[in-house]
Amino acid sequence: MDTILVVNAGSSSVKFQIFSVEGEGQVRRQIKGQMDGIGSRPRLRAIGADGDPLADRAYPIEAIPDVPAAMSIAGEWLRNEIRINPMAVGHRVVHGGSDYDRPVLIDHGVVARLERFIALAPLHQPHNLAPIRSLLTNYPTLPQVACFDTAFHRTHDAVADYYAIPHQLHAEGIRRYGFHGLSYEYVAKTLPQIAPEIAKGRVIVAHLGSGASMCALKKGHSAESTMGFTALDGLAMGTRPGQIDPGVVLYLISEKGMSASNVQSFLYRDCGLKGLSGISNDMRELEASEDPKAKLAIEYFVYRIGLNAGMLAAALQGLDAFVFTAGIGENSVRIRARIADQLAWLGVTLDPAENSRHARLISRSDSRIPVYVVPTDEEQMIARHTLSLLLNRPSFNPGHK
Ligand code: ADP
Secondary structure, three states, rough: OOEEEEEEEEOOOOOEEEEEEEOOOOOOEEEEEEOOOOOOOOOOEEEEEEOEEEEEEOOOOOHHOOOOHHHHHHHHHHHHHHOOOOOOOEEEEEOOOOOOOOOOOOOOOHHHHHOOOOOOOOOOHHHHHHHHHHHHOOOOOOEEEEEOOOOOOOOOOOOHOOOOOOHHHHHHOOOOOOOOHHHHHHHHHHHHHHHHHHHOEEEEEEEEOOOOOEEEOOOEEEEEEEEOOOOOOOOOOOOOOOOOOHHHHHHHHOOOOEEEEEOOOOOOOHHHHHHHOOOOHHHHHHHHOOHHHHHHHHHHHHHHHHHHHHHHHHHHHHOOOOEEEHHHHHHOOOHHHHHHOOOHHOOOOOOOHHHHOOOOOOOOOOOOOOOEEEOOOOOOOHHHHHHHHHHHHOOOOOOOO
């Protein structure tokens, strides 16, 4: 069986999936696994396509001190116990800078370019690159592909990606990039099968997970995003504040004596739903809570989505559909209903029964703006990109690995 390994490496976990290569560039998920607790309580877990457990084992902390060690143990498990030798590896890489507008086959030169973006995404980029480097060293002939969260947004009009700061800083890379691009690309590629006419029009997609953003799609391409230079901007998220006056950051530094790294950690880890509620970053816990602060956090989350929808509708000069995706968007009946209320002025009327049963189309038939729920699949997008780059390589010879 020809297979592709998809890797999503973070600071304390490596998530991986195995896809089999089917005919005509299609892929099918076979295994989903992760090594988490790296550097604390390492644990390998994996399930098969049918959800059956394939592995659940703990390791001593010193056996798996970092991401490359986790990759190596997970790789040994795949090769020696599951007998899988992937023909290629697709990696989720958060930052592709302003140049990469599509996935790229990795070599040492590409790694060197991607290292330049570590400063732009310090909490993610180094961890994304660590397994790439170790695989390049240990398996130099194994094709690896980098798939970027920023690439899908490179279709923005140039003006959309500026900040009103001196031009030289834009040239250095201080500009808007946008994130969650693999999720938006998957939704944009799925929409034509669900609503072909609408897919050609103006659509707002709300990716509401622990990270959250919205994207304005025009004819299936990204025209605007609520995220900018980093994944801190835009909507309130699990632990990130979303849009915040830069004056707040200045205040934290000058009046509260916080260092740059204190501020960074505060903005990425202590704000958003968690900061505002003082209870949790998990929407399920907030929905279950009677605490007024939990209610406020939800109200703020929903209100800001409404405000940002107005902004994206302006960027699109109108709206033909609204799409929910990711953890909260795919699962929370109540949050979807509250957001739909915020969008009523745009012409959204939800169908409560269809919303409750998580239908694909959850608006009423007379709603001027149809509302869809489209489950995202970033890993499948990475597997498809990886296969397509392999198939288009002049030297590619299936069956010879
Ligand atoms: P990520 O991939 O960014 O970690 P997900 O897309 O998995 O995030 O989304 C995680 C978020 O989805 C969490 O805030 C979680 O509370 C929320 N979520 C998942 N299921 C539900 C549900 N049934 N109701 C409300 N929120 C949910």
